[in-house]
Amino acid sequence: MEKVVAVLMAADRDDDWCQRQRGPVAEAILELGVTGLTVNVRDAAVRHSLMTLTTLDPPGAAVVSMWTQQCYGDQIAAALEVLTAECDALAAYLVTESVPLLAPLELGSRTTGLANIALLRRPAGLDRGTWLQRWQHDHTQVAIETQSTFGYTQNAVVRPLTPHAPELAGIVEELFPVEAITDLKAFFGASDDTDLQQRLSRMVASTTAFGANENIDTIPTSRYVLKTPFNS
Template identity: 75%
Template sequence: MEKVVAVLMTADGDDDWCERLRGPVAAAIVQLGVPGLSVNVRDGAVRDSLMTFTTLDPPVAAVVSMWTQQCYGEQLAAALALLQKEAAHLAAYLVTESVPLAPPVDSGSRTPGLANIALLRRPPGLDQETWLNRWQRDHTPVAIETQATFGYTQNWVVRALTPHAPAIAGIVEELFPAEAVSDLKAFFGAADEDDLHNRLNRMLASTTAFGANENIDTVPTSRYLIKTPFRT
């Protein structure tokens, strides 16, 4: 089984659009028989998050994760065709998934809190092996220790599946308490200003080591696990 992450870019992603994507569009994808589906939408509950950075134009308004038997099969092609109708630009990526901190698996409802998604780019001067080691082996424990995460998923991009897809090396989803939308202390799990400062410094040093301190998109979303591909 393979995982594909689709990134939907549009300037028109209002709450009606978000509801349609996680409702009838998601239902139509499930009808195709995909083993697993989650939909992340940048809706009113999280849209004004402090931790938002955008380089893409139009910006990312949703991220859809699908599990399929064949990333090159008719099932996925049909799913991407449905998503393409909803976006100004659609980019899909075949990924390998690592889950350092397992997210909730209750299907069909909104996961509480903020699902912050980061699109990572590998700096030209950093070879792939070094970049992966610094991201996954070195940075992972720092990210978990310095932030108030209760779910952490890393997707290393194997290749793009759609034409003209932006060059993305990794896609991260981290889950935070709802207060993290507007409160940096809640985002980092800091007890006071000194603690926040220390956590920010550790985080910055760690992200700088693999180039995630710049040229990054962070997208605040609401997460909907529509169908889990794994038995619980």
């Protein structure tokens, strides 16, 4: 089985558009027979998140994750055609998924809290092996220990599946309590200002080691797991 992550880039999309992505558009993709489907949308519930960084133009407005038997087959080609019609630009990637922290499954409804998605780029001075070591082996536990995450998924990009897709090395999804949308202490799980600064310092040192302190997009989303290949 393979996982495909598609980033829908679009400017000024409202909540009607977001509902369409997790409603009729998701249904059209499910009808193609994908093994799993998760839709993340940047809607009113999360749009004002403090932890938002944007380099893409237009910015990321939704992220759709699909599981399939064949990323290069007709099924995914049809799904990407559906998604292309919904946005200004579409970038899709074949990824390998790692889940250091398994999230509670809320199938068919909005996942509790904030789903923050980060688009990572590998600095030119780091080879892929070193970058993966620093991201997955060195940074993973730091991210879990310094933030209030209750779900953490890492997607290492294998290759792009659409023309002109921005070059990405990784796509991360972290789940936070709803308070983290507007409260930095809640985002980092800090008890006070001193604790917050200590957590921030540790986090920045760790992300700097693999270049995730700059040239990064973070997309706040509401997450909808509509079909999973792993649980009934």
